[in-house]
Amino acid sequence: MRPFNVPIKNDVTEQNRAIFDDLESKLGFVPNIYATYALSDNTPARYLSFANGKTSLSNKEKEAINLIVSQVNGCVYCQAAHTQLGKMNGFTEDQTIELRKGTAGFNGKLDAIVKLTKAITGNRGVISDDVLRVFFDAGYTKENLVDVILNVGEKTTTNLLHNVTQIPVDFPEAPTLDRTEPQTV
Known part of the structure; x- marks a missing residue:
């Protein structure tokens, strides 16, 4: 303990x-x-x-980012919290699970942001041109890219705090998944 x-x-x-x-x-x-x-x-x-700073991303996009970052970083606290917040922002339970797995087959634009976020988080910012191209082809901008990176940093900070302190989770437990591997494409 x-x-x-x-x-x-x-x-x-x-x-x-x-x-x-x-x-x-x-x-x-x-x-x-x-x-x-x-x-x-x-x-x-x-x-x-x-x-809570201003961003070019919607609350739904931020929650998608929070879910995949928390999954890649293995933070059970943030997986639980953002499963609840994701539902409050319009995702179903199944969609939160899919996002934590690193895809969003239910929405092409969210799929691009989740795959980019998974690659950024898992590979410490070293990503392929293909992942970046898919993100931009989905309609995202350079401003959105910078805001995604900032969101990854913000969520990683909280993931690290919990992973180090192991304080009790005070949200309903999120379904257990295998830790998500980074996107390398």
Whole structure:
């Protein structure tokens, strides 16, 4: 067992208590991963600014990215959280599973973004021209590419935090899949 306890409101700074109150009012609770960010005095505000910044991507595209990144990185916390958030953004349970496997046969444009994201995440940014061409052929732009890369970084940060701390998952468990291998095409 890792020696990380999830901080509660009384354990954190006044600044982080305000963030906990805001999260509680928006989500109904403070997810353990956000509370764990509060082990640092400054990280919750910094992370939330990063995660909630403006982007050229839709919420559905961001959730597709979050699902495949979390699968490739083996983060069970984020797989669970983004399965729920994916459903809240219009995906079915089966679609969240398909996205975590690295495809989106139900939507060609999402398929291109998921395959690009899988390749970026799994290969640490070293991808083939073919993967990039498919992404652009699907109608995405260079701005979208930069926003995908930023989203990968943001989600990887949370994946790493959970994978290191192993704090309890406080979302319904996502279906177990084999870890997804990177796209090499």
